[in-house]
Amino acid sequence: MMILVWLIDILVIGVKILGGRMKVNPVLRFGLWLAVLSTVAAGVAVLGFGLVMLERQLSGTA
Numbered sequence: 001m002m003i004l005v006w007l008i009d010i011l012v013i014g015v016k017i018l019g020g021r022m023k024v025n026p027v028l029r030f031g032l033w034l035a036v037l038s039t040v041a042a043g044v045a046v047l048g049f050g051l052v053m054l055e056r057q058l059s060g061t062a
Contacts, residue, residue: 016022
């Protein structure tokens, strides 16, 4: 249970940094934004790949 509290705390700190409410090095803020956007792009790519594979499986061209 304590691990969940720590994860939520880290998430809140990350949101504060990204939102500009916490004063940090601009390089850290840029790197964090880059990590978030890369994760979103990777998620979209995996979702797209999964949909293409599902379509091929359902149409029988696999």
